[in-house]
Amino acid sequence: xxxxKIELIGLSYSPWTEKAxxxxxxxxxxxxxxxxxxxFGMPLLRWRLRRLTGDxxxxxxxxxxxxxxxxxxxxxxxxLHADRIGQSKKLFPESQMKELARWNELSEKGLSAGRxxxxxxxxxxxxxxxxxxPPYVPKFMRRPLLVVARIGLNYVVREFAVKEKSLSEHEADxxxxxxxxRKSLSKGKTYLLEEFTYADIAMAAMFQFVNPxxxxxxxxxxxxxxxxxxxxxxxxxxxxxxxxxxxxxxHRQ
Numbered sequence: 001x002x003x004x005k006i007e008l009i010g011l012s013y014s015p016w017t018e019k020a021x022x023x024x025x026x027x028x029x030x031x032x033x034x035x036x037x038x039x040f041g042m043p044l045l046r047w048r049l050r051r052l053t054g055d056x057x058x059x060x061x062x063x064x065x066x067x068x069x070x071x072x073x074x075x076x077x078x079x080l081h082a083d084r085i086g087q088s089k090k091l092f093p094e095s096q097m098k099e100l101a102r103w104n105e106l107s108e109k110g111l112s113a114g115r116x117x118x119x120x121x122x123x124x125x126x127x128x129x130x131x132x133x134p135p136y137v138p139k140f141m142r143r144p145l146l147v148v149a150r151i152g153l154n155y156v157v158r159e160f161a162v163k164e165k166s167l168s169e170h171e172a173d174x175x176x177x178x179x180x181x182r183k184s185l186s187k188g189k190t191y192l193l194e195e196f197t198y199a200d201i202a203m204a205a206m207f208q209f210v211n212p213x214x215x216x217x218x219x220x221x222x223x224x225x226x227x228x229x230x231x232x233x234x235x236x237x238x239x240x241x242x243x244x245x246x247x248x249x250x251h252r253q
Contacts, residue, residue: 005064006031008078009045011038013220013228015111015208016075020059022201023079025253027086036060037134038152049073076104079198091198100199103192107202110177113170114209114230116162121227122153129153131221174230177206178237185243196251204247210234211241213248 008024008031010017024031036045036058046052049060049071061078063070065085072078083092092100122128129149130142137145157163165173181203184192192199204213211234212218212225220228234241 004030004032007034007048007062007064008032008059009034009036009048009062010059011036013208013218013224014059015114015205017059018205018208018218019075019107019198019201020061020078022205022252023082023091023198024086026091026201026251027082027088029082029086035135039155075202076198079201083198089196091196091201093193093195093197096193096197096199099193100197103199104202106177106180107206110174110203110206111209112160113173113177114206115156115160116165116170117167117174117230118209118227119153119157119162120167125223125227127223128221128227131224174210174233178210178233178240181240182237185240190246196247200247200251204244207241207244210237213244217248217252 006024006029008017008020010020010033012035021033042056045058045060046056048062049056051071057073059073059075059078061070061072061081063072063081063085070081072081080092083090122132126146129146132149132152133142133145181192191197192203207213208218209228210230212220212228
């Protein structure tokens with residue numbers, strides 16, 4: 001089999017990467033996945049994306065099947081691109097684009113808040129920080145390299161302006177998003193819109209920062225999984241987590 005001309009670069013534990021991968025997998029597109037390394041992988045990422053200056057992040061998609069080559073750096077844009085070139089049922093129905101954009105904005109708001117809360121929990125968990133080191137770092141070197149993991153965490157905090165809001169404000173943002181989802185699903189709806197769409201992907205992925213999805217879908221180290229879990233919220237939104245799990249079972253390959 002010839003190598004794929006579509007490449008996705010991301011972080012396997014990232015809900016943003018999950019949103020992009022889900023859309024690509026939904027359309028059964030053949031692509032190569034590459035794991036990004038925080039900080040140290042930035043020079044290579046800039047070169048691959050032809051972006052020597054300016055903000056840059058993952059997930060990032062490079063599609064060499066079209067001319068000119070498409071280089072995208074946003075889950076929403078990657079999913080839209082997958083919808084344009086894929087053959088499966090559309091995730092972005094034209095008549096629902098306004099609502100899809102609204103749910104994506106809510107997902108992004110919840111994810112930003114969840115990331116901030118995760119960073120606070122990881123800051124006080126050396127075991128989770130060691131698990132965050134690249135997989136090629138040998139076990140005997142993980143304790144001495146804990147300082148490198150802290151540098152990576154501080155990079156995330158700084159790069160994404162995590163401290164622009166207090167933890168209580170992030171909690172409030174996440175709570176607001178969850179209330180919006182519960183209101184929309186309050187009448188026993190299976191999907192947020194008329195059928196399965198990117199809105200369901202965006203909101204299901206958001207819950208990774210509340211209670212991670214099963215290991216069958218996204219493997220995490222035990223300490224990392226502990227930090228991703230928001231104990232108080234997890235017990236309060238069991239119904240929404242059940243909805244998330246059902247969406248995964250029915251629609252995630």
